Amino acid sequence: MAGGGKPKLSSKAVIHQKFGANAVYRIEEVHDSSDSGCPGLAIPRKGPCLYRCHLQLPDFSVVSTVFKKKKDSEQSAAELALDKLGIRPQNDDLTVDEAWDDIVGRIKHMFSDEFLSSEHPLGAHLRASLRREGDSCGSVPVSVIATFDAKINSRCKIINPSLESDPFLVISCVMKAAAKLSDYVVASPHVASLRRKNAYPSEIVEALATTHVSDSQDCRKVEAAYIPCDGEEVVELDAIDISSGKYYMDSIAERLCLKDGSQVMISRTLGKASCGSECRLYSALPKLKSSDNSSEVAGSSTEESAHTEKFRKNVRASYICGQDIHGDAILASVGYRWKTDDLDYDDVNVKSFYRICCGMSPNGIYKIARKAVLAAQLPFSFTTKSNWRGPLPRDILKMFCQQHRLAEPDFTVSTAPVKSLSDIYRSHKKLKVLESDDAGDEKEREDDTPRLKHGFRCEVKILTKSKDVVLECSPRKFYEKENDAIQNVSLKALLWFSKYFDELDVDGEQPNDTDDDQTANVASSGEKGVQSITNGSVVSICYSLSLEVDPEYSSDGGEEGSEGNEDVESEEDIENCEYSIDLIESNEEIEFEVGTGAMNSHIESAVTKMTVGEYASFNTTLPEYAEALILATVTDTARFRSLLSERPALVYSIILLGVKGPTEERMEAAFFKPPLSKQRVEYAVKHIKESSASTLADFGCGSGSLLDSLLDYPTSLQSIIGVDISPKGLARAAKMLHSKLNKEAGNVKSATLYDGSILEFDTRLHDIDIGTCLEVIEHMEEDEACQFGEKVLSLFRPKLLIVSTPNFEYNTILQKSTPATEEEKSESQLPKFRNHDHKFEWTREQFNQWASNLAKRHNYSVEFSGVGGSGGVEPGFASQIAVFKREASSSSADKVVAAENVEEGSLQPYKVIWEWKKDDGEKKD
Ligand SMILES: C[S@@+](CC[C@H](N)C(=O)[O-])C[C@H]1O[C@@H](n2cnc3c(N)ncnc32)[C@H](O)[C@@H]1O
Numbered sequence: 001m002a003g004g005g006k007p008k009l010s011s012k013a014v015i016h017q018k019f020g021a022n023a024v025y026r027i028e029e030v031h032d033s034s035d036s037g038c039p040g041l042a043i044p045r046k047g048p049c050l051y052r053c054h055l056q057l058p059d060f061s062v063v064s065t066v067f068k069k070k071k072d073s074e075q076s077a078a079e080l081a082l083d084k085l086g087i088r089p090q091n092d093d094l095t096v097d098e099a100w101d102d103i104v105g106r107i108k109h110m111f112s113d114e115f116l117s118s119e120h121p122l123g124a125h126l127r128a129s130l131r132r133e134g135d136s137c138g139s140v141p142v143s144v145i146a147t148f149d150a151k152i153n154s155r156c157k158i159i160n161p162s163l164e165s166d167p168f169l170v171i172s173c174v175m176k177a178a179a180k181l182s183d184y185v186v187a188s189p190h191v192a193s194l195r196r197k198n199a200y201p202s203e204i205v206e207a208l209a210t211t212h213v214s215d216s217q218d219c220r221k222v223e224a225a226y227i228p229c230d231g232e233e234v235v236e237l238d239a240i241d242i243s244s245g246k247y248y249m250d251s252i253a254e255r256l257c258l259k260d261g262s263q264v265m266i267s268r269t270l271g272k273a274s275c276g277s278e279c280r281l282y283s284a285l286p287k288l289k290s291s292d293n294s295s296e297v298a299g300s301s302t303e304e305s306a307h308t309e310k311f312r313k314n315v316r317a318s319y320i321c322g323q324d325i326h327g328d329a330i331l332a333s334v335g336y337r338w339k340t341d342d343l344d345y346d347d348v349n350v351k352s353f354y355r356i357c358c359g360m361s362p363n364g365i366y367k368i369a370r371k372a373v374l375a376a377q378l379p380f381s382f383t384t385k386s387n388w389r390g391p392l393p394r395d396i397l398k399m400f401c402q403q404h405r406l407a408e409p410d411f412t413v414s415t416a417p418v419k420s421l422s423d424i425y426r427s428h429k430k431l432k433v434l435e436s437d438d439a440g441d442e443k444e445r446e447d448d449t450p451r452l453k454h455g456f457r458c459e460v461k462i463l464t465k466s467k468d469v470v471l472e473c474s475p476r477k478f479y480e481k482e483n484d485a486i487q488n489v490s491l492k493a494l495l496w497f498s499k500y501f502d503e504l505d506v507d508g509e510q511p512n513d514t515d516d517d518q519t520a521n522v523a524s525s526g527e528k529g530v531q532s533i534t535n536g537s538v539v540s541i542c543y544s545l546s547l548e549v550d551p552e553y554s555s556d557g558g559e560e561g562s563e564g565n566e567d568v569e570s571e572e573d574i575e576n577c578e579y580s581i582d583l584i585e586s587n588e589e590i591e592f593e594v595g596t597g598a599m600n601s602h603i604e605s606a607v608t609k610m611t612v613g614e615y616a617s618f619n620t621t622l623p624e625y626a627e628a629l630i631l632a633t634v635t636d637t638a639r640f641r642s643l644l645s646e647r648p649a650l651v652y653s654i655i656l657l658g659v660k661g662p663t664e665e666r667m668e669a670a671f672f673k674p675p676l677s678k679q680r681v682e683y684a685v686k687h688i689k690e691s692s693a694s695t696l697a698d699f700g701c702g703s704g705s706l707l708d709s710l711l712d713y714p715t716s717l718q719s720i721i722g723v724d725i726s727p728k729g730l731a732r733a734a735k736m737l738h739s740k741l742n743k744e745a746g747n748v749k750s751a752t753l754y755d756g757s758i759l760e761f762d763t764r765l766h767d768i769d770i771g772t773c774l775e776v777i778e779h780m781e782e783d784e785a786c787q788f789g790e791k792v793l794s795l796f797r798p799k800l801l802i803v804s805t806p807n808f809e810y811n812t813i814l815q816k817s818t819p820a821t822e823e824e825k826s827e828s829q830l831p832k833f834r835n836h837d838h839k840f841e842w843t844r845e846q847f848n849q850w851a852s853n854l855a856k857r858h859n860y861s862v863e864f865s866g867v868g869g870s871g872g873v874e875p876g877f878a879s880q881i882a883v884f885k886r887e888a889s890s891s892s893a894d895k896v897v898a899a900e901n902v903e904e905g906s907l908q909p910y911k912v913i914w915e916w917k918k919d920d921g922e923k924k925d
């Protein structure tokens with residue numbers, strides 16, 4: 001389609017051209033159940049809603065695969081249909097010549113009669129250009145075409161791949177293509193704008209004039225931020241005239257002292273203005289060398305020298321948009337949308353500029369997302385999802401890559417067996433990174449030694465869009481969960497980028513070395529300086545940060561002026577010299593994990609010494625880096641600029657609202673190797689292996705950690721059952737069992753998961769060989785735990801029952817480094833429970849009493865044991881375990897009660913949530 005015609009059509013448009021109303025699309029919603037990773041699971045899980053499109057044509061029909069967006073499924077179905085029809089699908093696999101032809105075609109179409117009334121934003125520009133006066137009437141700036149026609153942009157990239165790093169080249173490309181249409185459009189080499197050669201038919205122009213509600217009287221301005229090229233000059237609030245009689249590109253040109261809109265270059269979209277509309281940078285178009293002759297676009301030769309100064313690189317503007325910007329620049333949010341000639345605009349202030357600057361670094365993205373620009377910090381370690389506050393590392397990394405126009409992060413997850421240690425160490429490399437720049441990683445490295453011998457490892461590559469490697473990060477650590485591996489490698493990459501982007505924003509690494517300049521002014525006294533909240537705790541605080549100007553240092557009452565005046569200073573003077581305090585940032589409630597670097601070090605070090613409900617306030621001298629961050633937070637830039645020049649102090653005010661101790665799991669994992677949870681499971685597995693049991697029920701199976709471990713060994717078990725009330729836990733257990741049993745089931749012939757409360761009896765679990773109940777009873781009220789004890793031994797009557805629960809006396813050891821808050825201490829001198837969900841925790845004596853009495857009543861014997869620590873040394877095992885054995889001589893009333901209940905046969909309150917049988921795999925509920 002050389003030299004003209006319409007732009008290439010989408011597959012759907014081609015189908016429409018060929019079949020019109022005879023092409024019938026039907027969208028089907030698909031709820032992806034495979035998402036649960038476990039066929040047959042009877043728990044409804046919320047998967048993403050996907051779409052599949054059925055396209056019916058007169059002779060045949062096609063069905064697309066599933067897509068997240070309806071329109072993608074339609075396009076895919078249309079592509080399939082074109083494929084069947086033997087029509088070459090439209091794609092970007094164009095040759096350079098085809099790309100040129102396409103651009104030429106698109107430009108021609110853009111200046112066609114039809115396009116003038118098009119709903120495309122470019123149509124609005126065309127119409128606006130026709131209202132321009134004089135020579136420029138009907139001329140559309142090439143930067144507008146290059147910016148708002150995405151197809152032209154992508155075609156230009158085929159012609160010149162380096163366009164990716166220098167978008168200005170699109171303009172040269174469009175000019176060159178337009179030169180091929182010399183009969184049709186006027187492309188003056190001196191002016192980067194295009195105009196149709198022949199006038200539009202008068203009736204079209206007239207029709208447009210009547211539809212356009214021209215209210216040339218209205219006078220509107222929109223706020224913008226002016227970024228001078230000279231870095232010494234401050235970024236200031238400015239305004240652009242967007243009155244309806246004016247073409248807004250010309251107004252911007254005016255502000256930039258350029259001739260008209262054709263000399264204005266438009267950047268890609270940057271951050272968002274306060275109301276959410278997109279901002280772009282406007283600046284002078286660099287010189288455009290015409291390939292046909294040597295003339296240049298921006299400015300005639302006489303104006304050249306005046307312009308030279310203007311064409312110095314604008315470092316600040318270049319930084320925020322990642323492309324070279326020359327001369328002064330304007331950050332504004334104004335433009336046309338689809339389907340309307342009304343300008344869409346939004347005020348942009350100086351704060352917007354500083355927020356965009358801040359959001360260029362991973363640290364800044366995290367700060368902005370947490371709405372705590374001064375207080376929050378990108379944590380240096382990813383612990384568990386539950387303790388991570390703010391957007392997840394992978395999402396921040398994606399945003400960062402988008403921001404810097406890099407390709408999407410390329411993750412490679414492997415589950416391969418462990419490599420040799422030397423391999424692993426070698427793989428921890430950073431390309432294009434100074435080799436020796438690893439000092440900051442040392443601390444992390446200690447913790448990073450590969451402990452797991454299996455699991456997931458993840459590498460990430462960050463590439464430019466043209467596939468050059470920017471960073472390759474391959475940590476050697478293995479994680480149990482794939483997601484943890486991905487999040488951790490993302491965080492590693494983010495921390496590396498942060499280091500290079502946050503020169504201005506490095507907070508003290510050690511929280512304590514800045515204490516000297518803190519004038520602690522803590523409201524309540526007490527043992528200050530003693531850290532009472534330990535790493536791993538999640539604290540919740542309310543804080544505010546303000547600037548305080550000491551009148552002694554303020555510009556008119558400064559030190560020099562006050563010299564020798566001390567005697568004459570009247571009381572009135574002193575009264576007038578009030579401290580001014582201006583709020584910068586505040587947060588009613590924000591949570592962070594202590595010890596991960598997630599919070600400004602001043603706040604963290606103060607908070608860890610506070611007690612719940614306490615208020616603290618202290619000043620610090622203002623670090624240099626904070627200036628830009630303050631301007632990113634406040635709206636009254638002028639006032640704060642003046643305050644900042646008066647050597648203000650940064651005042652922190654904090655209330656500690658609450659503390660959640662490190663989780664039971666983390667605490668236990670930190671104290672015991674292998675972790676206590678693993679030791680409990682191993683203890684039970686050992687008993688099971690030694691028995692000749694064929695049926696087992698795990699009461700309160702949770703995510704199935706015991707059932708999981710069992711399947712790693714050959715046992716005599718033929719039927720395994722799990723019961724729980726947590727759908728989440730059961731779903732995880734089902735997923736695990738599904739994958740494990742289908743690989744290697746051993747002797748196991750059936751596996752069933754029930755949704756039900758173990759406080760209720762279900763006849764299907766009567767007379768099993770082994771019952772296990774690990775760390776469950778303390779999650780019930782104490783009387784319920786007693787009720788369970790009664791039910792299990794009188795009705796379920798397993799031959800062997802293993803029950804574990806925390807030994808409360810051991811908590812003093814576990815919590816040695818995590819003392820209670822003052823409030824909790826005053827309530828009781830006893831240690832806290834290990835988990836906020838525990839309803840009680842028993843001492844050894846309480847547990848012994850419960851178990852012994854129970855055993856006696858129901859004709860069982862019981863033995864006590866435990867894991868973690870030692871039974872013979874105070875305070876005993878960390879987890880206490882009772883092993884009940886049914887006495888052979890059992891002929892008690894229990895037997896009768898149980899038999900009666902079983903015979904009734906009606907007691908089956910549990911719901912089968914998932915079931916597996918050896919021969920036919922899973923069965924649906
Ligand atoms: C700490 S978890 C222990 C899970 C598993 N036994 C283990 O050791 O990994 C406690 C479990 O008890 C379950 N649970 C609490 N009350 C229950 C009840 N009345 N019936 C069934 N399960 C219950 C909870 O849903 C949770 O999954």
Ligand SMILES: [Mg+2]
Nearest residue numbers: 775778835838
């Ligand atoms: Mg527990």
